[in-house]
Amino acid sequence: MALLDHINLKAKTDKNTGFGTNSSSYGGRFINKNGVANIEKKGMNILHRISWYHTLIDMPMWKFMTIVLAFYVGINFVFAAIYFGIGIEYLDGISNSDSDWGKFGKAYFFSAQTFTTVGYGHISPKGFMTSALSAAEALIGLLSFAIATGLFFGRFSKPTAFLKFSHNAVIAPYENITGLMIRMTPFKNTNFTDAEAKMTLGMSIEENGQMINKFYTLDLELQKINSLSLSWTLVHPINDQSPLHQFTKTDFETIHGELLVYVKTFDDMFSSTVAARTSYVFSEIVYGAKFVPMYTRNFDHSKTVLDLDKLNEFVPVVLG
Amino acid sequence: MALLDHINLKAKTDKNTGFGTNSSSYGGRFINKNGVANIEKKGMNILHRISWYHTLIDMPMWKFMTIVLAFYVGINFVFAAIYFGIGIEYLDGISNSDSDWGKFGKAYFFSAQTFTTVGYGHISPKGFMTSALSAAEALIGLLSFAIATGLFFGRFSKPTAFLKFSHNAVIAPYENITGLMIRMTPFKNTNFTDAEAKMTLGMSIEENGQMINKFYTLDLELQKINSLSLSWTLVHPINDQSPLHQFTKTDFETIHGELLVYVKTFDDMFSSTVAARTSYVFSEIVYGAKFVPMYTRNFDHSKTVLDLDKLNEFVPVVLG
């Protein structure tokens, strides 16, 4: 491989990435686009390996609501079956003239009325077994809604970095040299202050005849900003200290490399530190392009308008 | 413009504000009085652009309660209409002698009794459709109250900096020179410790024939205090390092400038870091004035009394 020829020996390596150096243990990218490490866990009991709370909190709303609904329909079915099994005659208010399906249906809705504690009372339990079962069902119902309350609150109060990254990175002109740039923007009605960014480059290269993962810290033009209200373009100047010094378009096409981006900021609305990560494999880096501005002032010059749809918009430029 | 004449070249510029330098992209002030950046977002779906949770959490109580009430009245209306559509004869306990309006009214209150799970039972569902609908309504009711519980808790547990800033900044005598001063005070029964303040000056000035935004860090007499229980006056000494050195009253009147203030402190009551921001455009800076003291000891000398109404009180002074 030709790669070793232009490794920049002046570039700062990074030993603290938390990723190992043995390239042959790794599959695919280090970090997925959504910021989660590209790792699959196995071993241990799956129930111990999964935080079901986080799973329920992070899934899309429609999935979550489907689970809630399925649970409600299902648990009432189970209870209805038991009421039916004990004997429909222990439910006062169900007439004997009903068909079996009709009886089961009434048991089912009695169950729903018990589970939700609506308890109209036109059907009511009689006898120890049915009374005890309905007492248990009301308890389970209330505890289920207690858990649902927690999950709803967990879902919407979870501090999340409402931050979007451009899909691509670009190599653009920067001062007299070139720079590697990515762009991010807050996209919701929250306030970010004290934002801090880190960029790391991971490459799979040959060293002493073996393929290893090598990581480099990429210096940024600005590493911290006081307030992240507009778009923020992270710029890594490709100067003679950069590991990307003298990289050509072909290098980006042939080398197996990945840019890891990590941002931490304080969200005034959550009063909490929030973090976001993403990564760009080399095929997601556009060589010779620059981002177009995302904001401008409004018609009467009283406000600055940020156009979120322009986050990933860039135009081609010829690099010296 | 005469401005460039007395730009202080010794003053520290600040590149980390997160605001851009291109003056012509900006409309109005950088930051509003309430600390929120003066930015309007467009693009993307509005549902993605808005955090409805934060919106509901931050709105005034009366608005929030109006929404809750409207939702309750509205959803019962919808359900009543469906019950009515299915057929009022499937609601046991509504007599045929009622007028249509009377029947709808009873369906409406049956809906309310189901939604809140009060379920008196003098009206009860009959038949599959109506029973299923009422089972669904009870579920929706409970989930709605689960969400309401979360919103109420979110509203009052949200860590917020209960900190008020003086409406005006003043240029007052300070030691042998002058100082730019603003004042803040905690106003609720919370405890602030480890408070830290930052002041930045933004001005729209001409450089190389173009109007640009230029930002300066304003040094403070005290940047950190251990405990913020009384009023705190932030003082920027206008010495020969200050970008405001040799600024005259006229300069404050003619230049388009803005003072950005940012405070971060630890709130013992929330056990959380809270942040507050505000800004003063030059027209909100009073040239030649000093704040009057806000606190004094009480009648028996056993307590210190802080008068919140004096936060913005100042008296004119003649500057050397």
Place this chain on the structure above:
Amino acid sequence: MALLDHINLKAKTDKNTGFGTNSSSYGGRFINKNGVANIEKKGMNILHRISWYHTLIDMPMWKFMTIVLAFYVGINFVFAAIYFGIGIEYLDGISNSDSDWGKFGKAYFFSAQTFTTVGYGHISPKGFMTSALSAAEALIGLLSFAIATGLFFGRFSKPTAFLKFSHNAVIAPYENITGLMIRMTPFKNTNFTDAEAKMTLGMSIEENGQMINKFYTLDLELQKINSLSLSWTLVHPINDQSPLHQFTKTDFETIHGELLVYVKTFDDMFSSTVAARTSYVFSEIVYGAKFVPMYTRNFDHSKTVLDLDKLNEFVPVVLG
């Protein structure tokens, strides 16, 4: 006053306390024993000056439960009165043969059954006014319990430093000199890590003929510890850098001084930083005493036993 004679000019003053220097504006101690600043706020509307959430969260459990109970009894009384006013004939199930008190009582319990959504249904609303009122009451009931849920959760999940301080500080022998010591201990089943302490001395002294508040940073033998599981004795060595150097027993008795103690630690159980403050006025400092050990190993040497009752136990010692 003789005090100025032995002010130690080498002692480090502290300008960042957040307390003012004008002694005549101050009443009583700076900080109360419980860590809250000894300040009374006035001005502004009291509703804006009070965080009712914090007030309800911080009050003792019995007070909180009394308020909950009073609210429940009171609101049912109000609703009962309105039901009564509309006319008891709109409540089905209340017989005409009841006395007025009996009718009111039944309206009262109907209200309670509606507010809690228990809704037995042996009494049920009739007519628009009463039906609408009961629908409103059920809503108010559920929202009240939503708020109560939030308050309960707020009460017990609030990160609090479960840390007790010795009631007294002592001046004890320390190495070859003396030291000012106070002691603290965690007292609940939580884990503190990375504890950090700060001690400040405030004294009211004469300077240029005026009484001013002067603050000194007191150096500590250990300012940080990794784990705070046992008792921690803060020691300020009274060496020749200390503002207390050459202070006599009489000085502590005559000078108006106060020791401010501030501790910040990370609580593993809350996963939150918690803070605690206290203060010792000079009359709470015991000259010539040392704390007795608080912990020892148990009978079979398998555990260390910490006796919380010994926190403030000390024995007199003669100082060189």
Place this chain on the structure above:
Amino acid sequence: MALLDHINLKAKTDKNTGFGTNSSSYGGRFINKNGVANIEKKGMNILHRISWYHTLIDMPMWKFMTIVLAFYVGINFVFAAIYFGIGIEYLDGISNSDSDWGKFGKAYFFSAQTFTTVGYGHISPKGFMTSALSAAEALIGLLSFAIATGLFFGRFSKPTAFLKFSHNAVIAPYENITGLMIRMTPFKNTNFTDAEAKMTLGMSIEENGQMINKFYTLDLELQKINSLSLSWTLVHPINDQSPLHQFTKTDFETIHGELLVYVKTFDDMFSSTVAARTSYVFSEIVYGAKFVPMYTRNFDHSKTVLDLDKLNEFVPVVLG
């Protein structure tokens, strides 16, 4: 004891552990395997010494559910007994022909229907005493579920370090010398960033004829990593600065020592800093062993697979 012979005088002692030096006050290990300090508290009222919230939050789910169930069964029993005591004739809907047990049973289920607010109404209260009691029970029921909601939410939203440590530490070859190593791994679907570790060695040694606890800071090869997604092996190189320099297998067997490990990391999912501790007494250190790799790439090289079951797997090695 021979120990003092090879104490490394160049090793860094650690005074900030928070553990005392008087060895004879200590029983057993400093910190238990689960990270909690091995300390028993006595004194004070036990109700003040225990945070029941933390106790309920930290207990296993089955224990918690048993307590909830026992409370539900028990409180209904108490209320049933009072209803029975007041007189079963005040409960409408219980026929006189029931046996005493039958009556008590009905009172019991009436209580359950009131406590859960299901309130079917086939049994309903009559008379002041019974009505008031059921109104009180409905209140207590709702408040209990308010508390349960808080506890459930507290249980699953509590920021916890989902981090497992290897059961053993090993002394393995490291570069040209040996190293003391322990290994940790995240085991759930959470994201750790900015992990930081600390290792402290505690030994009970003789100094001036007395047994004292002496603590040493153990330097680590890497103290911080940016992302903790895979396993992390903490390595303390046993070089000539190490307090373990020249320790033999016999030393680890005879000396009373303990390795304290402390990790702090930021959990993206909780948006909170979480901490974990553990300890290894010398008998848990395996002399001459090295950990086997825990991760490898998957079949199609698209993911890295982490095998949690290998956390504590090691193979023997001969040390030079």
